[in-house]
Amino acid sequence: MTIDFGNPNRPNSYIGRTVPRPNAPRLVQGRGRYVDDITLPRMLHLAFVRSPWGHAKITAIDTTEAAACDGVRAIFTGQDLLPHCTPWVAVLAHLKGLKSAPQHALALDRTCWVGEPVVAVVADSRAEAEAAAALVNIDYDELPVVTQIRTALDPETPVIHPDLGDNLAFRREHVQGDVEAAFASAHKVISASFKTGRHTGVTLEPRGCLADWNPAEGKLTVWQGTQAPHMIQTVLATHLGLEESRVRVICDDVGGSFGIKVHVYPDEVATAAIAKVLGRPVKFIADRLESFISDIHARDHEIDGRIAVDENGKILAFDIDDWTGIGPYSVYPRTSAIEGNQVVNLCGGPYDFANYRARTSVVLQNKAPTCQYRAVGHPIATAVTEGLVDLAAEALNMDPAEIRRRNFFRDDAYPATSPANMRFEGLSHQATMDKLLEMMDYEALRRDQAAAREKGIWRGIGLASFIELTNPSPFMYGIGGARISAQDGATVRMDPDGSVVVLSGVTEQGQGTEAMLSQVVAEGVGVRPDQVRVITGDTQVTPYGGGTWASRGAGIGGEAALQAALALKGAILEVAGAMLQCAPESLSINDGQIVDLESGAGRMPLSELGRVVYFRGDTLPKGLPRELVQTRHFITMEYPFAFTNGAQASYVEVDRETGFVKLLKHWCVEDCGRVINPQLVDEQIRGGIVQGLGGALYEECLYDEHGQMLNGSMADYLVPMAVEMPDMQIAHVETPTAESLLGAKGAGEAGTAGAPAAVMNAINDAIRPSGGRILQMPMTPERILRAMGTLSD
Amino acid sequence: MSDLFQTETQIRLMVNGQKVKARVRVGQHLTDFLRQELGLTGSHAGCEHGVCGACTLRVNGEITRGCLMLAAQADGAEVETIEGLTERGVIADLQQAFVHRNALQCGFCTPGMLATAADLLARGGVPGREVIRDHLSGNYCRCTGYEAIIDAVETVARARAEALK
Numbered sequence: 001m002t003i004d005f006g007n008p009n010r011p012n013s014y015i016g017r018t019v020p021r022p023n024a025p026r027l028v029q030g031r032g033r034y035v036d037d038i039t040l041p042r043m044l045h046l047a048f049v050r051s052p053w054g055h056a057k058i059t060a061i062d063t064t065e066a067a068a069c070d071g072v073r074a075i076f077t078g079q080d081l082l083p084h085c086t087p088w089v090a091v092l093a094h095l096k097g098l099k100s101a102p103q104h105a106l107a108l109d110r111t112c113w114v115g116e117p118v119v120a121v122v123a124d125s126r127a128e129a130e131a132a133a134a135l136v137n138i139d140y141d142e143l144p145v146v147t148q149i150r151t152a153l154d155p156e157t158p159v160i161h162p163d164l165g166d167n168l169a170f171r172r173e174h175v176q177g178d179v180e181a182a183f184a185s186a187h188k189v190i191s192a193s194f195k196t197g198r199h200t201g202v203t204l205e206p207r208g209c210l211a212d213w214n215p216a217e218g219k220l221t222v223w224q225g226t227q228a229p230h231m232i233q234t235v236l237a238t239h240l241g242l243e244e245s246r247v248r249v250i251c252d253d254v255g256g257s258f259g260i261k262v263h264v265y266p267d268e269v270a271t272a273a274i275a276k277v278l279g280r281p282v283k284f285i286a287d288r289l290e291s292f293i294s295d296i297h298a299r300d301h302e303i304d305g306r307i308a309v310d311e312n313g314k315i316l317a318f319d320i321d322d323w324t325g326i327g328p329y330s331v332y333p334r335t336s337a338i339e340g341n342q343v344v345n346l347c348g349g350p351y352d353f354a355n356y357r358a359r360t361s362v363v364l365q366n367k368a369p370t371c372q373y374r375a376v377g378h379p380i381a382t383a384v385t386e387g388l389v390d391l392a393a394e395a396l397n398m399d400p401a402e403i404r405r406r407n408f409f410r411d412d413a414y415p416a417t418s419p420a421n422m423r424f425e426g427l428s429h430q431a432t433m434d435k436l437l438e439m440m441d442y443e444a445l446r447r448d449q450a451a452a453r454e455k456g457i458w459r460g461i462g463l464a465s466f467i468e469l470t471n472p473s474p475f476m477y478g479i480g481g482a483r484i485s486a487q488d489g490a491t492v493r494m495d496p497d498g499s500v501v502v503l504s505g506v507t508e509q510g511q512g513t514e515a516m517l518s519q520v521v522a523e524g525v526g527v528r529p530d531q532v533r534v535i536t537g538d539t540q541v542t543p544y545g546g547g548t549w550a551s552r553g554a555g556i557g558g559e560a561a562l563q564a565a566l567a568l569k570g571a572i573l574e575v576a577g578a579m580l581q582c583a584p585e586s587l588s589i590n591d592g593q594i595v596d597l598e599s600g601a602g603r604m605p606l607s608e609l610g611r612v613v614y615f616r617g618d619t620l621p622k623g624l625p626r627e628l629v630q631t632r633h634f635i636t637m638e639y640p641f642a643f644t645n646g647a648q649a650s651y652v653e654v655d656r657e658t659g660f661v662k663l664l665k666h667w668c669v670e671d672c673g674r675v676i677n678p679q680l681v682d683e684q685i686r687g688g689i690v691q692g693l694g695g696a697l698y699e700e701c702l703y704d705e706h707g708q709m710l711n712g713s714m715a716d717y718l719v720p721m722a723v724e725m726p727d728m729q730i731a732h733v734e735t736p737t738a739e740s741l742l743g744a745k746g747a748g749e750a751g752t753a754g755a756p757a758a759v760m761n762a763i764n765d766a767i768r769p770s771g772g773r774i775l776q777m778p779m780t781p782e783r784i785l786r787a788m789g790t791l792s793d
Numbered sequence: 794m795s796d797l798f799q800t801e802t803q804i805r806l807m808v809n810g811q812k813v814k815a816r817v818r819v820g821q822h823l824t825d826f827l828r829q830e831l832g833l834t835g836s837h838a839g840c841e842h843g844v845c846g847a848c849t850l851r852v853n854g855e856i857t858r859g860c861l862m863l864a865a866q867a868d869g870a871e872v873e874t875i876e877g878l879t880e881r882g883v884i885a886d887l888q889q890a891f892v893h894r895n896a897l898q899c900g901f902c903t904p905g906m907l908a909t910a911a912d913l914l915a916r917g918g919v920p921g922r923e924v925i926r927d928h929l930s931g932n933y934c935r936c937t938g939y940e941a942i943i944d945a946v947e948t949v950a951r952a953r954a955e956a957l958k
Contacts, residue, residue: 030835
């Protein structure tokens with residue numbers, strides 16, 4: 001079956017159109033159902049006592065006073081929970097050498113970061129649990145802490161987990177070509193050191209879950225704001241000693257995820273274990289202060305990079321040495337080595353060059369664990385790559401757009417394999433950059449910049465091209481032994497009234513999954529999107545799937561839904577053919593009606609077909625298939641990942657007195673393959689850009705030498721506000737993947753991947769007259785003034 | 794808690810036009826009271842220290858952080874939440890504009906954002922984009938990047954101004 005995507009006037013042409021989100025009217029009326037909105041009979045509440053030390057031995061825990069408080073029903077230490085919940089070690093077999101230590105739901109005898117849960121207090125209300133938690137007395141002996149990345153492997157640095165031998169969790173080096181020879185023969189070699197600030201997702205809805213163990217059924221039901229319900233099901237079953245079939249995970253509305261809610265957190269596992277012990281529903285909702293020290297952090301990297309170019313600006317080699325600190329444990333079950341691994345995979349990504357060396361060193365430290373956050377590794381790799389390319393352009397006195405043009409993989413060069421061994425099915429760097437420069441009117445902007453500089457106003461233009469990994473195959477996690485599904489399923493059924501229901505394994509985090517599914521199914525079956533009800537986020541109900549991560553929802557889940565919808569259409573037409581005494585091939589479905597394929601003339605509403613199938617099946621021929629429900633699963637087979645590409649530009653003004661950056665405008669041209677819903681894709685990109693700008697300009701988890709987080713509140717940790725953000729112009733080039741009929745690749749992370757590099761290059765372009773440059777994020781006013789030489793103390 | 798201190802108090806207030814009488818813990822903030830005691834879960838607790846704006850609602854007609862006000866302080870007050878604003882239909886155009894422009898993604902900030910935007914719109918006229926951005930800067934959104942929200946508010950301001958002509 002094919003769809004004539006080139007014809008916007010085809011019947012039921014919902015793929016490619018902006019259709020409204022079915023869940024949005026509910027949310028604007030305050031009728032969302034987030035975890036904390038759910039109340040169950042006899043429900044108890046949890047509060048955790050968390051480690052105040054970066055690294056300490058627990059010598060005594062006294063819960064007497066806390067246990068006497070009003071409303072307190074139980075208190076659990078790590079030892080109390082040990083018989084009910086097994087520890088985990090987050091490694092993956094394909095990340096060779098990755099090591100981590102066993103991690104428990106509650107710390108046993110030692111705490112390894114400020115914020116690690118140590119004691120759980122269960123009470124009738126959260127307020128009572130918190131009041132009692134404050135009265136739990138824990139004696140600690142402070143242990144030496146590891147906070148610095150570069151010295152983590154020095155012999156004099158303490159080893160956080162002595163059983164591991166050292167603080168090196170993972171190291172990988174990839175070499176392609178003759179890097180040393182390329183540098184030796186280069187016209188120019190530019191070296192630079194970059195830092196990206198450790199930051200975190202700050203989902204506006206904090207993490208949380210509500211666990212209910214029903215001993216009569218032997219069944220655990222968990223409501224959780226998560227991106228991967230089936231993964232949580234597996235993990236809870238494994239560590240609570242249950243069969244997977246005895247665990248049901250339900251995910252209703254989720255108040256933002258961005259990768260934060262795709263991991264397994266000790267406090268959430270503890271909540272489920274405690275619910276099982278008590279036989280009562282137990283709710284845990286993190287408050288904002290504990291979110292800052294218990295949500296995963298990300299992007300704590302220091303990178304030394306070199307680029308070699310010839311006199312024409314041709315890139316000869318990249319040499320990248322990446323160091324990252326991941327906290328004391330690799331995070332379960334996706335591991336904390338992926339981000340560094342991505343830096344190795346992605347540096348130099350847009351460019352056709354021959355010689356590449358990249359190494360990542362992933363070290364342990366006594367800070368909050370880091371793991372995958374939106375656009376995992378991409379912002380780092382893109383900042384380093386595009387920063388080095390800009391420095392090379394400067395050294396060659398070449399326009400930044402020109403040096404990129406001279407080095408891109410050509411748009412007709414695909415399929416291609418990068419020096420990092422990434423396989424590209426089809427990208428569009430040249431077309432994307434051309435479109436970007438035209439959209440922003442690059443030449444006019446350069447004239448504006450020059451005119452401003454005449455007046456002493458420092459403005460700068462920054463460009464950044466990038467690749468983005470989407471639609472992952474089992475090569476991402478499954479191959480390493482993790483029960484994380486890369487395939488996804490959809491069931492589509494027609495009900496008696498002719499309406500359609502789709503049940504999907506991908507989840508809604510606010511990005512518009514439900515709208516995407518409704519329009520794909522509407523087109524596939526031949527009904528209106530408002531005739532499609534979407535059900536996601538329930539492991540007992542939906543087909544098995546991976547959920548939302550690595551920009552896979554539309555590309556994987558959407559294709560499964562499309563195939564199931566087309567199968568349902570076939571099943572409907574077979575029944576229709578029997579009812580109308582004609583060949584099913586001569587019929588089609590349009591706008592909820594059976595129609596003649598040739599003339600489009602209406603023959604029968606779907607509700608009539610539904611009436612006969614469900615209530616007068618006796619009138620249909622014996623043996624006629626009448627399953628108006630079809631399930632299909634989809635997995636990519638040809639490529640490990642569907643790479644996308646894009647280019648962004650930033651125009652900024654730097655205040656020479658204060659170092660403040662004003663974002664004048666931002667542009668992005670992105671190629672995510674087939675665009676299913678233009679508005680939703682654009683808004684994913686805008687939101688992603690702003691999240692990238694946050695990490696580039698404001699967001700940083702600051703720690704002192706004792707491993708104390710210094711700015712763990714919403715007042716101290718800066719996130720982008722409306723007044724600081726620019727308007728953003730978005731456009732697309734569409735290179736559909738041939739792996740699926742739908743042709744969609746992912747779009748959710750592209751904004752975040754490229755924005756930091758674009759704004760970094762723009763700021764450096766602005767402050768060029770000072771002779772300084774800034775390669776450390778976030779690029780705070782102070783750091784910019786230091787880069788300019790205005791501040792030097 | 795020591796018996797020397799009063800730990801509970803009785804309050805009477807109007808919530809979404811209806812009389813409410815309740816006995817509350819003196820330490821309970823207004824958002825927790827509305828959510829836990831009255832089931833008005835449209836107000837969201839995002840930070841509980843007055844920064845993110847997710848709990849923004851109306852108290853005596855003024856937009857207020859529900860997390861920075863104790864329920865006890867609302868004694869005698871008129872409180873209006875997203876549920877009340879919806880039922881009265883006074884922000885129906887704004888809600889529709891948010892849906893049409895996809896000015897929300899996860900929806901967690903949205904009730905507070907709507908209350909703050911409605912406050913600006915109630916002043917009349919067509920505020921410039923910078924004014925809208927400034928007014929909404931006490932309401933954090935992590936999903937949208939704000940532009941769609943600014944667009945939606947601007948659209949409603951124009952439509953309302955047009956309707957008055």
